[in-house]
Amino acid sequence: MTRAEFEDKEGIAIAAMLGLLAGQSPRHPAEVAADAFDYADAMVAERKKRLGEKPGFND
Numbered sequence: 001m002t003r004a005e006f007e008d009k010e011g012i013a014i015a016a017m018l019g020l021l022a023g024q025s026p027r028h029p030a031e032v033a034a035d036a037f038d039y040a041d042a043m044v045a046e047r048k049k050r051l052g053e054k055p056g057f058n059d
Contacts, residue, residue: 008044009037009040009041009044010040012039012040012043012044013036013037013039013040014036016035016036016037016039016040016043017032017033017036020032020035020036020039
C-alpha cells in the first residue's frame with residue numbers, strides 16, 4: 001500500500017466514523033472504529049470497481 005492509498009483509506013474511515021458517531025449509536029467505540037474501517041474498505045473496493053485503478057501523475 002502506498003502512502004497515498006494509506007491516507008486515502010484513513011480519510012474515508014474517519015468520515016465513516018463521524019457518520020457512525022452522528023447516529024448516536026450506543027455501541028462501544030472500538031466497534032464504531034472497526035465498522036468505520038470496514039466501510040472504508042468497501043468504499044475503496046467500490047470505487048476501484050467503478051473507476052478502475054487510479055492513474056499516476058504521469059499518466
